[in-house]
Amino acid sequence: MARNQLAKLYKQLLEESAKFSDYNFRCHSVRRMKYCYEKHLNETSDEKLEAIVTKAAKDLQVIQRQVVVGRLYAVEHHILDRDPTT
Amino acid sequence: MQSFHKCTKLVTQCVSSFTLPVVREMAQKSVARATIDKGHSSWDENIRPVYMDAQATTPMDPRVLDKMLPYLGSYYGNPHSRTHAYGWQAEDAVEKARKQIADLVHADPREIIFTSGATESNNLAVKGVARFYGGKKRHVITSQIEHKCVLDSCRALENDGFDITYLPVQKNGMVCLDELDKAFRPDTSLVSIMFVNNEIGVKQRVSEIGSMCRERKVFFHTDAAQAVGKIPVDVNEMKIDLMSVSGHKIYGPKGIGCLFVRRKPRVRVEPIINGGGQERGLRSGTLPTPLIVGLGAACELCGEDMEFDSKHVEMLSKRLIDKITASLGGVTRNGDAVHTYPGCINLSFSHVEGESLLMALRELALSSGSACTSASLEPSYVLRATGSDDVLAHSSIRFGIGRFTTVEEIDYTAEHVIDQVNKLRDLSPLWEMEQEGIDLSKIEWTQH
Ligand SMILES: Cc1ncc(COP(=O)(O)O)c(C=O)c1O
Numbered sequence: 023m024a025r026n027q028l029a030k031l032y033k034q035l036l037e038e039s040a041k042f043s044d045y046n047f048r049c050h051s052v053r054r055m056k057y058c059y060e061k062h063l064n065e066t067s068d069e070k071l072e073a074i075v076t077k078a079a080k081d082l083q084v085i086q087r088q089v090v091v092g093r094l095y096a097v098e099h100h101i102l103d104r105d106p107t108t
Numbered sequence: 109m110q111s112f113h114k115c116t117k118l119v120t121q122c123v124s125s126f127t128l129p130v131v132r133e134m135a136q137k138s139v140a141r142a143t144i145d146k147g148h149s150s151w152d153e154n155i156r157p158v159y160m161d162a163q164a165t166t167p168m169d170p171r172v173l174d175k176m177l178p179y180l181g182s183y184y185g186n187p188h189s190r191t192h193a194y195g196w197q198a199e200d201a202v203e204k205a206r207k208q209i210a211d212l213v214h215a216d217p218r219e220i221i222f223t224s225g226a227t228e229s230n231n232l233a234v235k236g237v238a239r240f241y242g243g244k245k246r247h248v249i250t251s252q253i254e255h256k257c258v259l260d261s262c263r264a265l266e267n268d269g270f271d272i273t274y275l276p277v278q279k280n281g282m283v284c285l286d287e288l289d290k291a292f293r294p295d296t297s298l299v300s301i302m303f304v305n306n307e308i309g310v311k312q313r314v315s316e317i318g319s320m321c322r323e324r325k326v327f328f329h330t331d332a333a334q335a336v337g338k339i340p341v342d343v344n345e346m347k348i349d350l351m352s353v354s355g356h357k358i359y360g361p362k363g364i365g366c367l368f369v370r371r372k373p374r375v376r377v378e379p380i381i382n383g384g385g386q387e388r389g390l391r392s393g394t395l396p397t398p399l400i401v402g403l404g405a406a407c408e409l410c411g412e413d414m415e416f417d418s419k420h421v422e423m424l425s426k427r428l429i430d431k432i433t434a435s436l437g438g439v440t441r442n443g444d445a446v447h448t449y450p451g452c453i454n455l456s457f458s459h460v461e462g463e464s465l466l467m468a469l470r471e472l473a474l475s476s477g478s479a480c481t482s483a484s485l486e487p488s489y490v491l492r493a494t495g496s497d498d499v500l501a502h503s504s505i506r507f508g509i510g511r512f513t514t515v516e517e518i519d520y521t522a523e524h525v526i527d528q529v530n531k532l533r534d535l536s537p538l539w540e541m542e543q544e545g546i547d548l549s550k551i552e553w554t555q556h
Contacts, residue, residue, distance in 0.1 A: 046159070046512035047170055057416055088170035091177075098156045101471050102516050 024071035031078045032059040038082060041089045045100035051085060157473045158517045162508030163306045163334060163452055164475060168402070169359040169511070175405040176361065179398040187395050188386060198397045205404025212407040213351065214342040215368050221387045222395055222403075225365035226333035227257040228380075229352035230300075232367055232391070233329040234261040236377035237298045237350065238270055245297035251275045251283050252493040253310075254302050255331055262300075275301075280444035281310035281494050288320060298327045303335035303351075307477045307490040307506060308443030309452030311339070318347030327375055333357050333365075337410030338418070338449060343368055349375050355399065359511060360406030364399035417511050418450075424509050424518045425450035431522035436529055438539075442491055442504055453507040454491075456500045459539040460532045465505060468528040472521055475506055 032055060039051035062074050159167070179201060187202045189195025206217040223229045238248050250262055252274045262272045273291045275283050283301055299321050304311050314330055321328035329350035335341060336351070337358035343351060349370045356362040369375050369390065383392025410417070433439050438458035454477075457465065462476040477488040487501035496504075507521070533539040542548055 042170075044170075046167065046514065049514045049516075050512050051170075053420075054413075054416065084171055084174045088174055091173065092170065098154050101155050101157055102514075102520060 024068060024075050027075050028059075028062065028071060028078065031075060031082065035078060035082055035085065038085045038089060042085075043089075043092045044097075045103040047088075047092065155471075157471050158520055159473045160507050160509070160513070160517070160521055161473050161475050162510035162513070163309075163357070163506065164508065165356045165362065166359045166510050167512055168356075168361055169406065169409060171409055172360055172402050172405045176398045176402040179401050183397070185397075187397055188384070201397055201401050202395055205400045205407075208404035208408040209353070209366060212341070212411045213336060213353075213368065214344055216371065219343075219368050219371055221367045221369055221390050222400055223365050223367055223391055224363055225356070226255070226331060226352045226354035227365075229354075229365050229367035230255065230257045230329075230331050231261050232377060232380055233350040233352060233369075234258060234298065234300050235265060235380060236390075237327055237329065237375065238265050239268075240376045240378040241297040242268075242270070245295045247271045247273070247293045247296040249273045249275060249288065249291050249296060249299045249301075251277060251301050253277050253281060253305055253307075253490045254300065255306060255333070258300055258302070258331055277310075277493050279495050280447070281305060281308050281442070281490075282444055282447060283312055283317070285313065285316055285320070288317065292320075292324055292326065296324070296326050298329060300329040300331070303330045303332040303341070304339070304449045304452070305443070305490065306334050306452070307488055308454045308494070309334075309449045310443040311335070311447045311449055313447070314348070315346045321349070322347045334449065334452070337407060337414075338421075338451065340414070343370070349373075350377075353403075355403040355406060358406045358410050361399045361402040364396060364403045366403065413511070420511070421451045421509050421513075424513055424515065425453060427515070428507060428509070428518050428522055429453060429455075431519070432525060435522075435526045438542075440500065442494065442496060451509040453509070454504055455507070456496070456504045457529050458500065458503060459536045459542070460503050460529050462503050462505055464532060465503075465525075465528055468532065469524055472524060475508075476504055477506055 035055045036052060039055055040048060042048035042051055058078075062071075065071050065074065179198070183194075183197050183201070185192075185194025185196070185198035187195060187198035189198075202222075203217070206220045206222075209215075209220050210217040221229075221232075223232060234248065234250075238245075246269070248262060248265060248270060250258060250272065259274075262270075262274070266272055275287050275291060277283055288299070288301075299317065301312055301314075301317055303314055312330075317330075318328050327349040328347065329352075330348055331352045332341060333352055333354040334357060336353045341348075341351075348368070351368040353366050353368070355364040367390075369377060377390055379390050379392070381392050384394075386392050386395060429441070432455065436457070440456040440458070442454040442456060456462075466474055466476060477490065487498050488504065491501035491504060492498075505525075509518070538548060
C-alpha cells in the first residue's frame with residue numbers, strides 16, 4: 023500500500039522538480055529524487071515506508087512552493103540551459 | 109585575425125626580453141589583456157556564466173529559503189520578548205536551529221553562539237580567548253595560511269603586546285605537527301588552525317592537533333567555515349574547543365554564522381560586542397530569526413545529504429582534474445592531493461597568467477583565490493606559504509565545486525579551460541621555448 027503511494031509520490035516529485043526555472047536547482051532536485059527513490063526501493067518495513075511517504079509528501083510541498091518562488095523574478099538564463107521552462 | 113595574432117606574438121616576444129622580472133611580467137599582462145579583450149567584445153548580458161566559485165559563497169538551497177520565508181513575513185517577533193506569543197514563536201525557532209547546528213557537529217546546543225558569520229566568529233574566538241586569559245598567558249599559535257580574518261585578529265593582538273607564532277606549512281600546505289609541538293610555550297593560551305583551507309582545499313590533521321592541545325591544556329580553535337556541512341565533524345572526538353561556522357558556505361544565508369564554545373572543560377571568552385547580554389553575554393544584539401532559521405535548516409540538510417553530496421562532488425572533482433590533465437601539460441595541483449576537500453581544486457598552468465585566463469573565461473565564474481584578495485594582483489599569500497614561486501602562484505586558478513554543480517558544467521569548464529590555456533600558450537614565447545627543450549631558468553635576459 024505504502025509502496026504504491028511512494029512510487030506515485032516520486033513520480034510527482036520528479037515532475038515537479040523538472041519545473042524549477044533555475045537550471046542548477048532543477049538538475050539537483052531531479053538527481054536527488056532519483057537517488058532517494060532508488061535508495062528506498064527495497065525498503066520492506068511498513069513502518070519505515072510510511073515515514074518515507076510522510077517526508078516525501080512534505081518535500082513535494084516545499085518543491086511546489088519553491089518552483090513558484092523561483093518564477094517570481096526573471097533572471098538571466100544559465101549558459102547551458104537549453105530548455106528554459108519559463 | 110591572422111595578422112593580429114602575428115602582431116601580438118611579435119609584441120609578446122619583445123616584451124619577454126625585459127630584464128627586470130617585474131617590468132616583464134607587467135608588460136606580459138597588458139599584452140595578454142589586450143589580446144583577450146579583442147576576442148571577447150560580445151558578451152551576452154542575458155546569460156549567466158557557469159558558477160565555479162563555491163568557496164567564495166554558495167547559492168542558497170531552495171529548501172532553506174522555504175524554511176526562512178515565514179520568518180521574513182508573519183513571524184516577526186523578537187526572540188528575546190518573553191511576554192507574548194510573537195516572542196515565543198521566534199524563540200522556539202531559534203532554539204530549534206541551535207539544536208540542528210549542534211547535532212551536525214555533535215555539540216550541545218548551549219555551546220552554540222550566533223554571530224554574523226565566520227569572520228566575526230574568528231575574531232571572537234582569537235581575540236576573546238587571548239584577552240580573557242591575557243593576564244598570565246600572552247602567546248597564541250596560528251598558521252600562515254589562515255583566512256585574513258584570523259591573521260588580522262592576530263595582528264591586533266600583537267599590537268596589544270601578545271606574542272604570535274605563525275606556523276609555516278609544508279609544500280603540500282599541511283602544518284607540520286613537529287613544528288607545532290616546538291611552538292608551544294608555558295604561556296600559550298590558544299592554537300588557531302583552520303580545518304579546510306579556502307584557497308587550496310587542504311584539510312589539516314585536526315584530530316591530532318586537538319589531542320596535542322588538550323594534553324597541554326591549551327585551547328584549540330578551528331576555522332571550519334569550509335569544512336562543516338561538507339565533511340564529518342565531531343567536536344568531541346576531534347577535541348575542538350572553539351569552532352567557527354558560516355551560513356553562506358553551506359547553502360544557507362549570508363550574514364549569519366556561529367561559534368562553538370566548549371562548556372566542558374569550560375572555555376572563557378571576552379566578548380567583542382557588548383550590550384543586552386544575549387547569547388550568554390558573549391554576543392549582544394537581537395538575534396536575526398530568519399537567518400538563524402536558515403542556518404539551522406542548512407545544517408540539517410547538510411547532515412541528511414552529506415553522503416549524497418560528497419559522492420557527487422568527489423565524482424565531479426575527479427572528472428575535472430582528469431579531463432584537464434589528460435589534455436594539458438604543465439598543470440600543477442596546489443595543495444595535498446589526499447588531505448583535501450575535493451570540492452576545492454587549485455591548479456597552476458605554467459606560462460599562463462591566472463588573471464588573463466580568468467578574463468578569457470567569461471563564460472565561467474572562477475577566481476584565482478580568495479574573494480578578499482582577488483581585486484589586487486599580488487600573488488596569494490597561501491600559495492607563497494607553500495613555497496610556490498611567484499610565477500606559478502600568478503598562474504593559479506581555483507575551481508569550486510558544490511552541491512548544485514552539474515556534470516555538464518564540469519565538461520564545459522574543462523573544455524573552455526583547455527582551449528583558452530592552449531590559446532594563451534600559443535602567444536607565449538616562453539612556452540614555445542620550453543617545448544623546444546630550452547631550460548628557461550638558465551637563460552640570461554638581455555636588454556635591448
Ligand atoms: C576559511 C574561511 N574563514 C572565514 C571566512 C569568512 O566567512 P564569513 O563570510 O562568514 O565572514 C571564509 C569565507 O570568506 C572562509 O573561507
